[in-house]
Amino acid sequence: MTNMGPIALIGSGRIATALATAWMDNGLDVRVGARRVGSPVARTTSITIEEAVRSAMVVMLAIPHQALDEVLPPITAALDGRVVISCANPVRVLPDGSFVPDLPDGLTAGSALQVRLPASKVARAFSHLPAETLTTRAAPASAAMRHAVAVAA
Numbered sequence: 001m002t003n004m005g006p007i008a009l010i011g012s013g014r015i016a017t018a019l020a021t022a023w024m025d026n027g028l029d030v031r032v033g034a035r036r037v038g039s040p041v042a043r044t045t046s047i048t049i050e051e052a053v054r055s056a057m058v059v060m061l062a063i064p065h066q067a068l069d070e071v072l073p074p075i076t077a078a079l080d081g082r083v084v085i086s087c088a089n090p091v092r093v094l095p096d097g098s099f100v101p102d103l104p105d106g107l108t109a110g111s112a113l114q115v116r117l118p119a120s121k122v123a124r125a126f127s128h129l130p131a132e133t134l135t136t137r138a139a140p141a142s143a144a145m146r147h148a149v150a151v152a153a
């Protein structure tokens with residue numbers, strides 16, 4: 001896994017920290033891009049989102065679905081040709097705490113992201129795994145009773 005080059009991880013919250021930690025533990029070169037530059041994330045320090053994207057051919061989006069409206073426009077051109085993976089769950093939380101879908105009719109989270117990033121190779125992964133599970137249940141390839149990660153591409 002170490003020969004794939006750096007991976008850019010956009011976001012510095014719960015799932016980003018869990019992924020960064022797991023990937024670094026397995027030898028990946030992770031560049032964390034966040035709006036708060038210079039913050040410690042796993043065993044690295046956040047850089048700008050633009051710098052992180054420029055450094056890697058694989059980019060993982062670990063930000064809220066609603067934040068894509070703000071985050072994607074400045075980096076859309078830089079994402080051309082790159083693999084872009086998103087774990088963002090396209091839901092809105094109502095004042096009563098319930099969740100409602102936040103997607104145009106007929107689109108999935110992956111297909112909606114592909115429309116926004118037509119020249120990128122879009123995939124979805126890690127959207128169904130709680131950050132805590134990634135932290136506490138990550139296991140090497142040889143281990144028994146491993147969690148499966150669903151991927152849609």
Ligand SMILES: NC(=O)c1ccc[n+]([C@@H]2O[C@H](COP(=O)([O-])OP(=O)(O)OC[C@H]3O[C@@H](n4cnc5c(N)ncnc54)[C@H](OP(=O)(O)O)[C@@H]3O)[C@@H](O)[C@H]2O)c1
Nearest residue numbers: 011012013014015062063064065067088089127129130131
């Ligand atoms: N937590 C989980 O277990 C889990 C599991 C599967 C999927 N997900 C998905 O992962 C995504 C992130 O969830 P999370 O739990 O990690 O959330 P979180 O802990 O609240 O972290 C959100 C991250 O997104 C950043 N962010 C928010 N709005 C932004 C904007 N406009 N521009 C730039 N950065 C922005 C935040 O930056 P600041 O720190 O500067 O606010 C923070 O780094 C969500 O889409 C969620 O559906 C989460």
